[in-house]
Amino acid sequence: MTTRHVDAVDHIPSRRDPADIGRAHDTGLVATGLYHAHQRLTVLDLDSFAIAPGDRHAVIGPNGAGKSTLLNLLAGSTRAQTGTITYQGQTITRRGAAWRARAGIGRTFQHPTVYPGLTVLDCVRMGGWHHRRNPDRVPLELLELVGLTGHADYPATTLSHGHRRMLDLAVALAGQPRVLLLDEPAAGLTDTDLTRLLDILGTLPGWMAVILVEHHMDVVAALADWITVLHHGRRHLDGPADHVRADPTVRTLHLDSAEAGHAARP
Amino acid sequence: MTARLPLPHRWDDLRRWVPWLLPLGAATTLAAASDGYWPATVARMLPLALLAVSVATVTGAAGLPTLGQVAPYAAGAYTTARLAMAGHTLAPVHLTAAALAGAFTAGLLGMLLVRHRGTVVLMLSLAVAELTTITATQWRTVSGGTDGLAGIPAPHLLPGTPPLTADRPVLLYATAVTVAATAATMLLLHRHHLLLTAVRGNETRAAASGHPVTTYLWLVHTGAGAIAGTAGALLIHTHRWITPADVGFDTAALALLAAVIGGTHSPPGAAVAAVLVLGVRDVAAADWPGHAPLLLGALFVAAVYLLPGGLTAALTRLRAEIRRVRATRRPEPLPAASRRTS
């Protein structure tokens, strides 16, 4: 049992408590019995996963632990092979990515891509297309927020990798998500951008639920109040942030993964 | 590159309308100043030009290379033919009915096609093209069998007006329909330019931002079906006959290749290229009977090497070059080689 301080919600009990899942069930995003395999290899096998408004939930683990698959399943980019996903009390397992995005589940990508042929500003406009009541002001503000104001009218393809990541974040925020899924937002960022990212994450509205997949432990530490550790697609450990970070098995896992990650990537 | 089509608020904007008036002017000149051969021949090229516009829309705007637009083309054509043969000869009725039939057909096929991409679409649409001819051949009560239909009654522009039979009015009418339909296509594409470019360029990101990609593509495919249907009506109005072979693979291939030569992102370029292709096949090759395929093949090969990106890209490069030359205002004369070719 821990106490956590979030703007909108005073006290959230542990997610191991069934009552909590019930609460997230009405207002947040809940997945139960998720199972995903690729060519007979289990990628993800998770009995339950829930996030309620205001949660800052990090998912960590070595490469291939199923973190991105979890995000893809939640966002609808990949269809769940088995399991049920509910959002605000409604079953959305069979809904596509676009429907979920319009319903308020926004995301960024591990490998951020832009729209070829569009300017930076237009990319953000595309992100907020379904909130057209506030036309150009919001996209411009978002660009200011991520530090890309100067690039607004340049083709998005001219951005550097780090800038693309910041743009991806702005695009996701333009959709005004209630649940924001961040897939390694800090990877490949310069120190300046990293600072900016931490600032932005710190100012996200309190009602927003955030799931963060990240290797960068500083970012995890700065943002998350709850951490799930995945290993070989299964839950290795789950608990309050400081508790998990202190766990010795997590540290070895993570160190292993950093090395394994280097070896695995070409 | 996309042509812009805003309303002419200023004199400067009027210049944007010039490209659309050019074909109309050319058609009028042709109708006024030549013998009967040219109006009839050019008018017969326009249905394929409009079909190429439809193909370029699906291939360019939706990013789905297709041979299947002959299906809505066939639907439009046979709807028009059957209406005319049943005694309903009003051209506006034909165009509307054909556009609806085309949109309906493309809508049905789109449900299958737009879920796929790239070469799979190409091959699926190849099957669509072949099955369209086969169906037309087999459905003899509609198509009249392999020899097709002939002597289809000419349309009337309005009730009480004489039938559109003479070559020159037919040319003017066909040009007007082609230009209007192409302009409408461009207007719609321009209005949704941002969405379409985004969806085509990065489907995953677009879906993650709440854009129903498949629905967008289906709408484009269906809309292009209406254009293809209109082209089918135009086929009946300019030819007044049709055979199942006219709505098969050969037509589909010519339309797709015209779209490639024109520059896949430019429907007007596709229309111009279609006229060019038929010009080579039916006009230039007429004095070398038996070798039309050779000339057509040479045109395709030449287009690949000499016009990378198609006519539209060549035009853009030409403009850029002119602008560059103007900007530098070089005093020295042009090199001899370029003078000879210009």
Added chain:
Amino acid sequence: MDTYLIPGLDGIAYGLLLAIAAAGLTLAFGAGGVLNLAHGTLIAAGGYVAATTSTGTWPSLAAAVTAATVVGAAGGGVLAAATARLRGRGHLDQALLTFGIALIGADLLTTVFGADIRRPRLPAALDTTLTIAGHPYPADRLAALTAAVIITTIGYAVLHRTRAGRLIRATVDDRHMVAGIGVNPRAVDTTVLVVSGALAGLAGALCTPILGVGPATAPTTLLLSLVIVVCGGLGSVPGAVVAAIGVGLVQTIGVITIPALAPYLLLSAMALLLLTRRRPLPGMPG
């Protein structure tokens, strides 16, 4: 059962012949990255060369098959040179180019060989029928079936047992990786297209005794090969062989079982296969 014995055998013979034709196309697409619409023209060229070279003796038959293969390979070389400049310009530009080359090639073939249907003269031993289960069956088809089985076996061995074959398979899987192991991808492309052309010429030579060769050969064989390549999974040689036998059986057993639907069978089968395929095809994005 007896009803389907001969059509079944015939379907397999016909399918294996088509498989050789389609194997070339699928290699060109999978390993060479070229959507080759001139493939049918190479098949026709092989057929014409074989039909004019063969005079009814065994040595001339061997010469005919060799000459057809060489001509096909040369055509493949021309295509390799023509498409080399189009790297990175997409399949539609390749389609435009190879379709243009196909039209030019068809015109040249008709100019050289005339518009008549040609057939090679076969040695007397092949120009007869054998009796199988009480039914006559053409000896030339059995010979073609045998040849097709041998070529398929050799092809499989080359593809799986030799370095060149492994290289080709690796190129199908990942073009970039091959460059990484120090092989010039240009050289691989050229080789693949030459091999693909040789297979086309060979297929042309083997098909001619059965179907003859004429102006309609190129479009017909191209369409059949395309259907097979697509059904077989674009770039997969074993897939093409299986698909080709399927197409052969559809064209023999299918058409006599449901004659009313005969015209629709082949293309509907292809469309259904494409629509129900779960896996994205190799060699293309999703």
Added chain:
Amino acid sequence: MTRLRSRLRRGLASATAAAALLTAAACAGAPADPDAVRIGLLVSLSGTYATVGQDMQAGFRLYLDSHGGRLGGRKVDLVVGDEGDGPATAVPAAQKLLERDRVVALTGLVGGATVDKVQVLTTARKVPLLGANARPAFTSEGGKPRDLTYTWHTSYNSDEPGIAIADHVKSQVGDGAVYAIGPDYQGGWDELRGFTDTFTRLGGKLANPDGKALFTPFPATENFLPYLNKAAETKPEAVYTFYAGAAAVAFVKQYAQSDLKDVPLYAAGFLTEGSVLTAQGPAATGIRNVLNYSPTLSNAANQAFIAAWSAAGNSSPPTTFAMASYDAAAVLDRALAGVAGDVTGPKLNEAIGKVGRVTSPRGDWQFEPTEHRPVQRWYLREVRADGPVLSNVLVQDLTTLPAT
């Protein structure tokens, strides 16, 4: 930048070349000789039917060359157009002949669909259309039957071969059944209908299980073995068929290799006509077929025709295609002789109507007065070795069609 400019230059050069080509094409076609009569010959020179088209061109030119390039005493300026594979290419070519070359008569035309479409153009321009091959059952125009005033044929209706041979087949098979098989397109439907309708009216039975002729996909099917073996299961007394071109070669070869190989094969004569016979080889021997012509006919006109045909360097015997086109030239020859002064379409058309009896290699014939097609004799032929080559040897006269 330099590369870009050189590319642009090449692009411009090709555009200029294309424009020049188009202009040259547009300017061509000015009359060479003001007194010459200009005749249009529209035949397939590319595509599936190029062989037939070449035969027809050879037949017409043979007559023209053997008459000093003159028809009816007038110098003839023959303009050839390519029909291609069908109306899509044929109609623009016909339009060019009619409007740019201003021909006074149009002849040739291989395909039935082409005749069906071009006939509308020639009728509208009052130019006689003298078809020398396919003659379709013209579709009605806006509910009215087609105006055939300007339409003539030196060939036959597609259903006539079947009608002509039905009686003979009936007499040969007696109470036995006949299996009918053909290609699935208009030509095939007409040819087979002619036979099956007449044959069943005469009391004949079809062996086909549903009592209707079997149609194979055209031109997709070239493997007939499955169909033939299936047909053999109906135990027919004989088989009747019509195929042409590549399909005819494949059909005949495979027939001899199928379960049906000992069953007599009757056919419309196109199955073994011309170059396909060479490709079929010995497999075609013994096929009995019906046509309006055989190169072994013994009349004087045919002997002269055969002699001229061989003298022109043709190794194989002439075909009905060449013969009908040769006759078209003969008809024009006599008609033009009857035109006084300037030749116009209507004057020439009227003269064609007065041609009367035409002496022809097929035997004398004349135009049927309302339908404008020949009233002619039909012959039963059999493929036999005629010297070193195979030939369609005359067996007997069958009947005269259309019956009067």
